[in-house]
Amino acid sequence: MTPDELRELLLSFTASVEGRPFTRHPEITTFKVSGKVFALARLDDKPMTVMLKCDPEEAIRLRQEHDAIVGGFNKRHWNYVTIDGSLPDDLIEELITDSYDLVVAGLPKSKRPPG
Numbered sequence: 051m052t053p054d055e056l057r058e059l060l061l062s063f064t065a066s067v068e069g070r071p072f073t074r075h076p077e078i079t080t081f082k083v084s085g086k087v088f089a090l091a092r093l094d095d096k097p098m099t100v101m102l103k104c105d106p107e108e109a110i111r112l113r114q115e116h117d118a119i120v121g122g123f124n125k126r127h128w129n130y131v132t133i134d135g136s137l138p139d140d141l142i143e144e145l146i147t148d149s150y151d152l153v154v155a156g157l158p159k160s161k162r163p164p165g
Contacts, residue, residue, distance in 0.1 A: 051139050053093040056100065059143060060089050063150045065163035084161040088153040089146060097134035100142075102149035104129050112145075 051059075060081040061068060066088075069080050081089040091100040101122045104112065109129050112119045118136045122128030131137070131145060154162055 051098075051133055051142060053098060056091060056098060056133065056142075057093060059146060060091065060100075063088075063147075064165050066150070083150060083153055083163060084157050086153050086157060088150045097132050099130055099132050100146070101128055101130050102145050103127055103152045104145070104148065105152065108148075 057068070057079075060066060063083065065083050067082050069082065070076055070078070071080060072078050077092055077094060079091045079093055080087050081091065089100055089102055092098060104127065106126045109121070109125075109127070112129060113121060116137060118132040118134060120130050120132075122130050129145070131142065133142060
C-alpha cells in the first residue's frame with residue numbers, strides 16, 4: 051500500500067476529513083469524523099505507520115498475532131500498525147474500517163454521519 055492509497059482509503063469514509071493539527075509534529079496526519087480522530091498516520095515514514103482505535107480484546111489478539119501491530123499511546127484502545135508489506139492490505143482495510151466504526155458508534159446520534 052502506498053501513501054496515496056492509504057490516504058485515499060482513509061478519506062473514503064463518510065464525513066472523513068484530513069488535517070495536520072500538531073505544529074510540533076507536522077509529520078502526523080489526522081483523519082477525523084465529526085471532530086473525532088479515527089486514525090493518525092505518518093504517511094511520509096518508511097515504513098508508514100497508522101494508529102487506529104480497536105476493541106481492547108481484539109487489540110491484544112492482533113498484537114500477539116502480528117509483529118507489525120503494537121500498542122498505541124493508549125494501549126488498551128489504540129494500536130500502531132506498521133505498513134511494511136507484512137500485513138495483507140485487506141487486513142489493514144479491515145482495521146481502518148473497525149476504527150472508523152468504533153469512533154462513529156461513540157458519537158452522539160446527532161453527530162453521526164448519514165449512512
